[in-house]
Amino acid sequence: MSDLTATTASTRWSLFAMTALALAIPSAYAADAADDGSAERVEITGSRIKRVDVEGVNPVYTIDRSGIEKSGVGTIGELLQEMPTVSGAATNPQVNNGGGDGASKVSLRGLGEDRTLLLLNGRRMLTQDINSIPLALVDRIEVLKDGASAIYGSDAIAGVVNVITRKNFTGVEVTATYGRTSEDDGHRNQVEVINGVNSDSGNLVFGMNYTKQGAISAADRDFSRVDRQLYDGAVYETGSPTPPWGRTLVPIDAATAAGADLSSPACTLLDLDGDDVNDAVYLTTNHGSQGTAGSDYRCFIFDGAGNDSYNYQTTNLVLTPQERKHFFVQGTYNLPHDIEYYGYASYVDVEAHAQIAPAPQNGLVIDASNPFNPFGVTLDLDNGIRMELTGPRITEVETSNIEMTNGLRGSIGSWDWDVYYSWSEQKQLTTNRGFVYSTPLLNALGPAFQNGDGSYSCGTVGNPIANCTPVNLYNLDPSDPAVAQLLTQIQPHTHDVLAQHQQVAEATITGDLIELPAGLLALAAGYQWRWTDYDFDPDFLAVQRTVDGIENDPIFGEYDISELYFELNVPLLANVPGAELLELNIGSRASDYSTFGRTTNSKVSLLYKPWADLKIRSTWAEVFRSPTMTDLYTGRLESAAEFTDPCTGLTQAIVDANPHAAEACVGVPRNGNYNSPFDQLTAIQSGNADLSPETGTMLTFGMLYQPSFLSNLSTTIDWFHVELEDTISTVGTQNILDLCFSRGLYCDRIHRDAFGSWSEGNSQIDDPTSNVGALDVEGIDWNIRYLFDETAFGRFKFNLDATYFIKYDKEAVAGVAESLVENAGLFVDQSRGGDGHFGRVRALATLDWSLGDWDASWTMRYIHSVRESGVQADECLSNTAPADWATDCPNADPSDRVVPAYLYHDLQVSWAASALATRFSLGVENLTDKQPPRLYTGFEGDTDFRTYDNKGRFLYLRATTTF
16 A cells, blocks of 8 residues: 555544544433434334334335245245345355355345345344344344445445344244155255243343255256256257266377277377377276276267266255254343343254265376286376265265344433444364275376285385275276275265354444434444454365365464444425425445455435425445455365367467467467367466455435325335446456467466366366456346235235346456456356356246235246357357358357246245134245256256256145244
8 A cells, every 4th residue: 555545544534533423422412302202213224323214215125024924935045035136146055066055145136145245133244144044033134225335334235134033022933834845855844933021121032943954866856867968959968077987098009909999980089299190089998897908998978979978967966955953042121221231142053965976086097007907008097087986975064153142222312322242153064975085096096016926916016005906996896805995095084174253342323413404413323343253174184185176275364343434314305395305314434454454435325205105215335345254365275167268279370370379278289179078177266365355336226106196006116236346256267268368368377288188187277366357237126016905805915026137247357358248138157157147137026815814925936038158059050160150050040048037936825723823824836846947057957056946846834823
C-alpha cells in the first residue's frame, strides 16, 4: 500500500469513527420519542433500524412457518435451493462426488456460496451449512436480495439468508415424518421435538431434531446407471478410460513381437517422438484372460460402439446418506431496570457417507523384469488401471457444530441497545477407505528376480524387498497368498481432522435523533469484533502423497476484524401532494482486517411512496468479500479437470503462424496427428496469502404495487445489477490452456509429459487462487400474490416468485475477451471450469386451499431451458471443422445442444384432527416422477445434481401433535 493510499484510508477511518461517535452522543440525552407507541417497531433483514411499516422497504423473500410445514423437506437447505433466486452450483446432499458431507449451501444469483451470507437471528454464523440450523426451531426465513456489506460486512454480496427462530413458544410439539421414493429407496425418518415455557420472568424453548436419510444408488436410476456420451450425432454408453482390465501404453514393435492384436481400425496409435511415424499403441487385455502373454492383449477402444470404457456409475450414489442430530435451547430472562438477558445454544452432529467407484491408479510402472510383463520392456500404465478389488472409495464425514450466544438488551428512553458475545466451533473428521497406498503396489510391479525354487521375489538379488511378491496386476486373485498379502498393505484408512472457531462480540444502539418535518431521524450504530481460526490436519499419508486421490497439505491460519458501522434513516417528505412518503437511508461500515488491512463500504437507498397503492425503492451499495482461510492458506490440492486440448491437430504451419503455439504445445508432435486420448488432466490448486478482497457495487430498482381497488392483490418487481472486480478464483484449466495458445499468457503453469500429452503423474496444470476475474450480472425478480375471497368451496391463495437473468457475464481473467463466458442461459459443469446452471428463468408458484380442518398446497417449480456448452448433437457438425460448417453443413444448427425446460409438481394434503390435537399431512414431491435431463457434460450421473431433482417421486407422511 502506498503512503498516499495508507494516509487516505487512515483519514477515512478517523472521520468515520468521529462521525459515528458524534451521532451516538445525543442518545445519552434524548427525550422520549414522539411515537405514540400504537404500533410495534421491528427490525427487518437488511436494516438495523426498527420501524413500523416494513413491507416493501427492502427486497426480502420470506418463508414463514406455514410455508415450511406445507413442504416435504427434511432440511432448510432443501427448501432454500428451490428458490428462484438460487442458481449456479450450490452444494447439496445430492452431490456425492465433490460434496458428500451432507451440507447444503445457498448461492443467491448464482454468485457462489461464499458471496451469500448466512445469519441466525441477525447474527453471523461460523458455518455456511444452512442444514446446521434445526428445522423445528425455525419461525421464518428472510432472504434479502440486495447487497448488504454496509450492514453486515463481508460476504453479503448477492444477499443475506437470515433464519429467525421461534420465540415465546408455549407447550410441546412433536412431529414425526416418514418418506421414501416410489422406487422404495432414499428412505427418510425424522423426529422433531420442541418444548416451550413462558412466565413473567422470561421464556425458555428447547428441543431436538433427528433425521436419517437413506442412500440412492446411481445404478438404480436409468439416467445415471451408465455414463453416456454424444459422438458424431449418436449416443454411446461409455465411462472411464481407466478400467480394471487395464490400458497400457506399449511400443508398437514390442506389442507386435509379443503377438498383441493390432488389427482393429480403432487402435489409438501415437507418434511419441514427432518423426511422423507412429511408435506406440494403447492396449488392453482381452476380458477374462490372464494377461501374461502378448496374445492376451488387443487395442484399447476409447469411444464409440464397443468401447473399452469402465462403467463407474454402478457404485456411485445420487443421494448421500446421512444422519443428523440437533439439540437446541434458547431463552430470555428479565433482569432489573428493563434489561433482558437472552441466550442461544445448539449442538449438531452429522454423519454422512459418500461413495464413488474404485480408485484409478496413477504413475504405475511394470518393470521389464517383472514375470507378469509379457512385452520385455518397462510399461507405463499411464493412469490406465482401476483397483476394483479394493472396493469403492468411501468417504465418511462426521461433523459437529456448536453455536452459543449470550447477550443483554434494553432501552434508555427511545433508544434500544444490544450487546452480545457468541462462540462457535466446528469439528470434522473425514475417514477415507478404498484408496490405494501406492508404495507396496509399485514394489510388486517393479524389478523382480527368480529364486532357486522357481518362485519370484521383488527387487534384485543384491537388494531384495522384504514382504513383497510380484503380482499379476491384470488378474488379481484374492485367494493367491501374494495378492492377499498385498491387499493388506495397500488399503489404509486415512483420517483428516478439521477444527475451526469463531468469536464475535458486538454492541449496537438504535433510536431516534431528532424529529424532522417529515418524521423522525433514526440512527443505528455499532461496533463488531470478530476472530476466526482454521486448523486442517490431514493424514500423514495424504501429506506424503503416497495414496492416490488423497493428497492434502495442512492449513492453519487465523485473523481478526474490527468494524464500526452506522445507518441513518432520513425522512424527506411525508403527506404532501405527490409524496405520501420519501425517505433516504444511508449506511457505512469501516472494517479493519488483520490479513489485508482496511476497507470501507457504504450504501444509499431511497423509498418513495407517491400514493397509498405504490412504493418505489432503489439502492446503491458497495459490496466486498474478504478472502477465506482456504483462499489464503490452502496447500497443493489435486483435482481431475476436464479439458479440450488446443494443440489437437498441431502442424508446423500452425506453429509458424501462431507465435505462442510452440510454448503452449511443448513436446506435441507437429504432424497433425496429435489428439489427446484423455478428457481429464491433473490440475493443482493452491491458496494465496497475498489475496485482496473482492470489491464491487450492486444497484437495485423496484416497486411494490397493491391496488386499492383490488386489495387482495399485490405484486413487486425488482431490477438488480451487480458488478465485481478482483474476484477471488482460479483462472481455470481450460482458460490457462487456451490463453497460453492464443496470447502467451500463463504458459509457465502448463507442464506436459515428454510426449506433449497428459499422462498422470508426469503432467499437470498449476492453477493457484488469485484476484483475477470480473463479474457483471443483471436480472429481474418478480412476485405476485393474490388472496381469493372466501367461498363455499374454501379459500384459495396464489403466490408466484420468478427470477430472470438478463446477463451473467464472467471474465475469468479481467479484461481478456477470450476468457469471457456469457453464462445466462448456459450450463457449464464445474468439472469443466464452469459456474453451473443458469437457466434464464426460474419460478416457484404455490396454490394453497383451506376449508375447515382441511388444507392443501400445490407447488410448481420451473427451471428454464439451457444450452449445454461443448456438445454438438448434429452428426455433420461433429465431423466437420467449424470453418467449413457454412458450406458443408448448411442445414445444421451450430448452437450448443439445448436442454429443455423442466416443471416439477409437489402436492400436500393436511387434516387437523382437533380431538387428537394432531395434524396429519400426506405429500408427494415430484408428482409426475420426472427424471432429470441428460447432460452429457455433467460430471455426475450425466446430469446436474445441483439443479435437478435426482430422487424421482418422493412420498411422505407427517404427523404433528401438540400438548
